[in-house]
Every structure is written in C-alpha cells, then in structure tokens.
Amino acid sequence: MRHRAESSQVPELVPQQLSQASKDGALLWSSGDQKASLPTPQEVVFPKDPVFQLGSHQVIKEVSKHLTLAELTDLVSTAVEGLGSSSPFRVQAATNMLLAVIQEHGAKLETAANLGRAIHLQLSSVRIPQARRDALHTITLLARNHAPELVAAFLDFSMPMDSRTFQLWRALGAEQHVSRLVLATLLAWLQERPLPVGTSRSGPPPQDRTCRHSLAAMNTLHKLQYAQEFKRTVLEAYPQLLLALLSQVHYVLELHLPTEPQPDQQAQEPGAPSPQSISLGALKSLLSTTGHWRDFAHLELQGAWDLFTTMDTYPQGVGLLARAMVQSPCGQIKAVALRLLPSLQSSEQRERKVAILILNEFLYSPTLLEVLSEQDALSVLAQSLRDPSPEVQVLSLQGLRNILFHPEKGRLLRGQLPPFLSGFFQNSEPVVVRVMGAVSDVLHRLGAHGAGAQSLAVAINARAFFDDERDGIRAASMALFGDLVAAMAGKEPSSLRTQVHQSMVPLLLHLKDPCPAVVTAKFAFYRCSMLLRWRLPHTLFCTLAWEKGLCARHFLWSSLMTQSQEEFSIHLSQALSYLHSHHHHIKTWAALFIGYTGCFHTQATSQTVTDSDLKLLFCTFENLRKDLEPGIRESATRLSGFFQELAARRK
Structure with missing residues (x-):
C-alpha cells in the first residue's frame, strides 16, 4: 500500500552513534563495572518533513x-x-x-x-x-x-x-x-x-411489527x-405537524393496540407509555410548546382530550380543536387551511377525514376566505360528496349546510331562540339539558352573524340556572353561558358585559362544585375572563387547569377583585348568599372569599356586611376551624379573629 511504501523511505530516526552508544552501554553494564560513566548520547536530529x-x-x-x-x-x-x-x-x-x-x-x-x-x-x-x-x-x-x-x-x-x-x-x-x-x-x-393484515375495527390487536x-x-x-x-x-412546520399528528392519533386507534403495557412489556420497560398515550401526548405538546396554549386551554378546561381516545368520539375531538383555533383566534388558520387542500386529495381516508373536519369549522373564520373564496370552498365540499368514504361524504354534506353559503338561515336560527328559552322551565332534567345544548348549537351555527339582541335574554336565562339543584342543568347552563360569551366576543353589547361581570363570583365558587359534570364552570370562567381582558391570561389558565389549594384560590380572588372593583359590592353580596349553600365546599370557598375581601378591603367590607352577615360568618368560620385540611383550619382561625375585631369596632 502507498502509505506503507512511503514509510519505508523515511530516513532512520535514530543516529548510528546513539545506537552504538547503547551497545557499548550494554557491554559496560554486563561487565559489572558500574563505576564507569556512561557515554553521553548525541542529539537526536529529526528530518524536516x-x-x-x-x-x-x-x-x-x-x-x-x-x-x-x-x-x-x-x-x-x-x-x-x-x-x-x-x-x-x-x-x-x-x-x-x-x-x-x-x-x-x-x-x-x-x-x-x-x-x-x-x-x-x-x-x-x-x-x-x-x-x-x-x-x-x-x-x-x-x-x-x-x-x-x-x-x-x-x-x-x-x-x-x-x-x-x-x-x-x-x-x-x-x-x-x-x-x-x-x-x-x-x-x-x-x-x-401500514395496517396489519386482518386488522378490522373490532378485530384483535396486531401481532406483527409492520x-x-x-x-x-x-x-x-x-x-x-x-x-x-x-x-x-x-x-x-406547525401546520404540517398538526395535520400529521391528528391523522396519527386516528391511525393508532385503527391498530387497536393495548392502552396499557402488557405483562411482558412491563418486565422489560416498566412505566413505558402506550402508543395511544404517546400519540395524544405528541398532539398536546405540539400546541403547548409552540405558543398555541389558548387552543390547548379550550380542550383542557373542557376535559375534551378523552374524545381522542375512541373512534366514535374522535371526530368531535378534532372539531373542538378546530373550533378552538377559530375562537382564539389562532394565527395559523391560514397556513393550516393551505395544507387542507392537498390532504383532501390524499389516498388515505383518515387524512381526508381530518381535513374535512377542520374545514367545516374553519368555514366560521373570516381568515379562510383569504385562502379560499366562497365559491371555491363550495366546490371543494361538493367534490368531497363523491369521496369513496361514506363518512367523508356525510361530513361534506354538513359543511354545505354552513351559514356561509346560506346567509338567510341567520334569521331562521335566531327565530328558534325564544321557544328554546321557554323550554328551560320544563320539569324534566334531560329535556332541559337537551334544550340548552340546542341553544349552544344554534349560537355556534350562527357564527359571525351572532344572536344579536337576543344574546341578553340567553345570558339572563342561562345564569338563572347556575345554582339549580339538578347537577345536569347546572352544568348545561354554565356551558351555554360560556358558549354565548365566545360567540359574542368582539361584538358584545354593554348589557352582556354586565351579565358577564355578575357571573364571575357564582362561576368562581362553583369551581368547587361537588358534581364532576360542573367542570363547565372552569371553562365558562376562563372564557369570561378572556372577554373582560384580564391580565396574566396564561397564568389564569394554568391555575384553573391544575393548581389547587389556598394559593390558587387567593390568585383567582385577587384577579377578580383587582380587575372588577366597580362591581365590588355586587361580588361581596353574591358571596354572602353562598354561605347558605347546602354544598360544604362551595360554602367554604365563599367564606374564604369573603375573608380575603375583608382583609384587603376592610372599609368597603364593613359598609356592605350586616350584623346578621357577621353572625353567619362567625358560625361558618367556627365550623371551618374543625376542617380536615390544615390550611383551611389556619385561615378560618385567622379570619374569625379579624371579623371579631370588625364587629367590636362597630360597637
């Protein structure tokens, strides 16, 4: 080889004299005469390569x-x-x-x-x-x-x-x-x-690794x-990633993979998440890591992520995500819309399904018309009626019914609202819940046309059921109120803003509602705060979604009282009325709310609270001093002492 040949031509690095000296030294040592001095080696001279x-x-x-x-x-x-x-x-x-x-x-x-x-x-x-x-x-x-x-x-x-x-x-x-x-x-x-051979909607999970x-x-x-x-x-790459991950969630559902690790997997990979949780986690983190936290918040506060875990509810989940993008509004609507057209031509049915679900919601956004004219959108939906998939055909038909293509439907839809509002007073809980859901649907279908002057009547009637004894109706009324606020955002009359201000304390206190279905209070509270343009919206969302305990309560209370001071007396009066609640958690939070208010707004509180209110507060705080939660016991003791001092000053 060349380098070996070249190495053989390199001159000897060790001078002959040094070599000879080494030989002599060896002889000298071997003779046993160790007193003799060793020869001094000559200086080594390297070649100048x-x-x-x-x-x-x-x-x-x-x-x-x-x-x-x-x-x-x-x-x-x-x-x-x-x-x-x-x-x-x-x-x-x-x-x-x-x-x-x-x-x-x-x-x-x-x-x-x-x-x-x-x-x-x-x-x-x-x-x-x-x-x-x-x-x-x-x-x-x-x-x-x-x-x-x-x-x-x-x-x-x-x-x-x-x-x-x-x-x-x-x-x-x-x-x-x-x-x-x-x-x-x-x-x-x-x-x-690839779908493994033999995989069907009801078939067993695939065994190969395709x-x-x-x-x-x-x-x-x-x-x-x-x-x-x-x-x-x-x-x-956000638009491309969003569509790809939505399709991937659908694909994982098609595979019917186990949602929990199998025994043999647990032995090898303890705690490894399932493909289903990974696919959903990838979608969620895409929203949260790219600054689209408002879209994330819409689904998180509704508890809507579970919709992506079954094939039957998957379309609803995609629709809610697209609706959140329209209502936020998301700055990526135009970019995502540009990606929808190629997806509608895909050979994969799941990709066409995702695209048509998103397009149907984007029809409510004026931004879509910057990408597609009204006539082009109509043509795209008409073409999808001939799609090989019956599911895509049905979704296309739903899109063709959009008010964008039939503006005269606005008057007809608004005309349905008064009879629906009368239906709120039916005795049957399931009937009332369905009627409230129908009103929410009408508000959504009206899109940019809005409910107009009837929005005030919807707000008043929805608020009237916030404290209803029937769990389902409480939940439905708060969800409806939130939907109304979202539908009217940017074009709400001042009378509706007044209704929103007056709904904040009831929604805040119902965050501790014992009924799990009343999770709708969180989302409604969040939507109202967005309409009122509260400061620190991301912190507010995180507090509503995940924070618990007294610190979270104090943050929500301070957000309300520092940004709605003109409504102070109304807020305090509303909180006092909840001291009569039959629900322990709501009553507890109302008492703490009043206590915080008294500490930071002593004079205003003293002018609003009556002697009978003080007696009720003493009784409530006395009971809370026996609460199982140490933080509540400590707060109750401190606040009880404060109100005793307040009562003494009056005398």
Missing part, C-alpha cells in the same frame, strides 16, 4: 488522505470501538480520530447508519464530558450528508427513547438546515402507516418538541 510539524488532529487528516474507502471504514470502526475503552487517554484519542476522519471524509462514507448505531451503543461507556461532546459532534457532522440514513437507523431504538438516544437526536438536529431535513424525514416515516417505524417516528416527534435544537423547525 512537514507532517511532523503538525498536531495530532492534522496528522490524522493528512494520513487519512492516503487511505482507501475500505481502510477509512476500518479506521472509523476502530475509533468507535475505542470509545468503550476503560482508558481515558484511549477514549479521548478515539474521539479525536473520529472527529478528524468524519470532518475530512464524512460525505463519502457509505456506512453512516452503522456508524450511528455503533456510537449509540458505545455512548453509555463514555464518561469523559469532552469525549462525549466530541462523539455527539460526530453525529452532527455526519448528518450534513447522511441525515435520512441516520434517522432510519435511530428509529430502531427510539420506541421507547432513553436519555442517551435523546442526546443523539439533539446532535442530529444541531444545525438548523439539517434539523429541517430530519423533521421532514420523520414526517415521511410517520406517514408510513407499524413500528411509524410509531417510533411519532414518539421521536413528541420528544423533539422539547429539544432546543428543534424549536424553530417545529414552529415553522
């Missing part, structure tokens, strides 16, 4: 220029094996060699996928931080020319994904232009969605949404 003036990194590059592709591959394999050495010196030398070779010859290597797998196997053995960084940088360099191969290789060990694999993916997308290619490749793998790459791509996309290297790329 440029290669010997370079650092080790450059030497490797120079030497590697004379190697064949097969020899380069062997050299790289040897370097990767060195990463697993127990010698820190050898590990660092191996990473230096690896980096130098990949920088110089990475583009022409034909075994990038195998190299990526080998680095993955050795990475856990690398304990030196700099060596680990260098090994990961090798992946970044390889990705410049081999991103698709590396993506395919890494998918084999990305379901589930450990921290070591996550580091490899981050290194893969460390350069912006490469991260775009990585994401595009992952989306292509995600859309490889779908493993699609599921691994789904899991990877979920994780990479949290990687800083992919933040910008994910944001740029």
Whole structure:
C-alpha cells in the first residue's frame, strides 16, 4: 500500500552513534563495572518533513488522505470501538480520530447508519464530558450528508427513547438546515402507516411489527418538541405537524393496540407509555410548546382530550380543536387551511377525514376566505360528496349546510331562540339539558352573524340556572353561558358585559362544585375572563387547569377583585348568599372569599356586611376551624379573629 511504501523511505530516526552508544552501554553494564560513566548520547536530529510539524488532529487528516474507502471504514470502526475503552487517554484519542476522519471524509462514507448505531451503543461507556461532546459532534457532522440514513437507523431504538438516544437526536438536529431535513424525514416515516393484515375495527390487536417505524417516528416527534435544537423547525412546520399528528392519533386507534403495557412489556420497560398515550401526548405538546396554549386551554378546561381516545368520539375531538383555533383566534388558520387542500386529495381516508373536519369549522373564520373564496370552498365540499368514504361524504354534506353559503338561515336560527328559552322551565332534567345544548348549537351555527339582541335574554336565562339543584342543568347552563360569551366576543353589547361581570363570583365558587359534570364552570370562567381582558391570561389558565389549594384560590380572588372593583359590592353580596349553600365546599370557598375581601378591603367590607352577615360568618368560620385540611383550619382561625375585631369596632 502507498502509505506503507512511503514509510519505508523515511530516513532512520535514530543516529548510528546513539545506537552504538547503547551497545557499548550494554557491554559496560554486563561487565559489572558500574563505576564507569556512561557515554553521553548525541542529539537526536529529526528530518524536516512537514507532517511532523503538525498536531495530532492534522496528522490524522493528512494520513487519512492516503487511505482507501475500505481502510477509512476500518479506521472509523476502530475509533468507535475505542470509545468503550476503560482508558481515558484511549477514549479521548478515539474521539479525536473520529472527529478528524468524519470532518475530512464524512460525505463519502457509505456506512453512516452503522456508524450511528455503533456510537449509540458505545455512548453509555463514555464518561469523559469532552469525549462525549466530541462523539455527539460526530453525529452532527455526519448528518450534513447522511441525515435520512441516520434517522432510519435511530428509529430502531427510539420506541421507547432513553436519555442517551435523546442526546443523539439533539446532535442530529444541531444545525438548523439539517434539523429541517430530519423533521421532514420523520414526517415521511410517520406517514408510513401500514395496517396489519386482518386488522378490522373490532378485530384483535396486531401481532406483527409492520407499524413500528411509524410509531417510533411519532414518539421521536413528541420528544423533539422539547429539544432546543428543534424549536424553530417545529414552529415553522406547525401546520404540517398538526395535520400529521391528528391523522396519527386516528391511525393508532385503527391498530387497536393495548392502552396499557402488557405483562411482558412491563418486565422489560416498566412505566413505558402506550402508543395511544404517546400519540395524544405528541398532539398536546405540539400546541403547548409552540405558543398555541389558548387552543390547548379550550380542550383542557373542557376535559375534551378523552374524545381522542375512541373512534366514535374522535371526530368531535378534532372539531373542538378546530373550533378552538377559530375562537382564539389562532394565527395559523391560514397556513393550516393551505395544507387542507392537498390532504383532501390524499389516498388515505383518515387524512381526508381530518381535513374535512377542520374545514367545516374553519368555514366560521373570516381568515379562510383569504385562502379560499366562497365559491371555491363550495366546490371543494361538493367534490368531497363523491369521496369513496361514506363518512367523508356525510361530513361534506354538513359543511354545505354552513351559514356561509346560506346567509338567510341567520334569521331562521335566531327565530328558534325564544321557544328554546321557554323550554328551560320544563320539569324534566334531560329535556332541559337537551334544550340548552340546542341553544349552544344554534349560537355556534350562527357564527359571525351572532344572536344579536337576543344574546341578553340567553345570558339572563342561562345564569338563572347556575345554582339549580339538578347537577345536569347546572352544568348545561354554565356551558351555554360560556358558549354565548365566545360567540359574542368582539361584538358584545354593554348589557352582556354586565351579565358577564355578575357571573364571575357564582362561576368562581362553583369551581368547587361537588358534581364532576360542573367542570363547565372552569371553562365558562376562563372564557369570561378572556372577554373582560384580564391580565396574566396564561397564568389564569394554568391555575384553573391544575393548581389547587389556598394559593390558587387567593390568585383567582385577587384577579377578580383587582380587575372588577366597580362591581365590588355586587361580588361581596353574591358571596354572602353562598354561605347558605347546602354544598360544604362551595360554602367554604365563599367564606374564604369573603375573608380575603375583608382583609384587603376592610372599609368597603364593613359598609356592605350586616350584623346578621357577621353572625353567619362567625358560625361558618367556627365550623371551618374543625376542617380536615390544615390550611383551611389556619385561615378560618385567622379570619374569625379579624371579623371579631370588625364587629367590636362597630360597637
């Protein structure tokens, strides 16, 4: 070989005199005369070849220029094996060699996928931080020319994904232009969605692994949404990712995979999430990590994510998400709408289904008309009537009934509201709940036309049932009120804003309603706060969704009282009326609300609270001092003392 031939021509590095001196020294030591002095070695003179003036990194590059592709591959394999050495010196030398070779010859290597797998196997053995960084940088360099191969290789060990694999993916997308290619490749793998032979809607779960790459791509996309290297790329690809992940949720439902890990899986991968939870988690994190928290909030506060867990309720879930985008309003409606047209031509029925569900809701957004004219939208829906899927045909028919194409329906729909409002006073709870639901549906179908002057009548009638003894009616009335607020946002009359202000305390206190169905109070409270443009809307959402305890209550109380001071006396009077509630939790929260108000607005509270109110408060706080929750006991004791002082001042 050439380099071996050249090495034979390199002059002898050790001078003859030094060699002879060594021989003499050997003879001297062997004679046993150790008193004699050793000869002084001559100075070593190296040849002035440029290669010997370079650092080790450059030497490797120079030497590697004379190697064949097969020899380069062997050299790289040897370097990767060195990463697993127990010698820190050898590990660092191996990473230096690896980096130098990949920088110089990475583009022409034909075994990038195998190299990526080998680095993955050795990475856990690398304990030196700099060596680990260098090994990961090798992946970044390889990705410049081999991103698709590396993506395919890494998918084999990305379901589930450990921290070591996550580091490899981050290194893969460390350069912006490469991260775009990585994401595009992952989306292509995600859309490889084979259905195992024999899979049917009611059939058993598939036993083969034909779908493993699609599921691994789904899991990877979920994780990479949290990687800083992919933040910008994910944001740029949001419309494409949204449609792809919605279709993926549908695909996972089609596979009928177990929703919980099986016994054999639990032994190998304890705590590993199911594909169904991963697919939904990827969709949720896409909204939350890209700044679309308002769309996320609409589904979270309604408890609507469960709609994505069954095939029967899946269309409702997609519709609610698209509706949230319209009502927020989402800045990506135009970009997503542009993606809908290709999806409607897809060969995959699930993609056409997702597209038509979103389009039906986008018809209520004026932004859609910037992408599609009214006539073009009509043509798209008419074409979908000939879709091979009966489900898509039905959805298209629903879209054709939209008020956008039939503006005269606005007057007819508004004409239905008075008889519906009369139906609120029926004795049958199921009937009243259905009538309230029908009014919500009418408000939605009216779209931008709105309920007009009748919005006030709807608000008053809905509020009248907030404290109804029947759980279902309480829940339905609050949901209806929230729907009305959303439908009238931006064009609400001042009389409706007054109704919203006066609904805040009842909705706040019903957050502690013992009936689980009255979760609608959360969403209605949130919608009202958006209409009133409260400060810190994201913090408010997080508090409503997940925070509990006295701190959360104090934040909600302070948000209400600092932004609605003109309604102070009304709020306090409403809270006092809830001290007579039969529900312990509501009564408790009302008492604490009044207590906080008294502490921070003492004079105004003293002017509003009567002597009989004070007696009722003393009695309530006395009972709360025996509460099971320590925080409530402490607050009750403190507030009881405060109101005793307030009563003493009056005397």
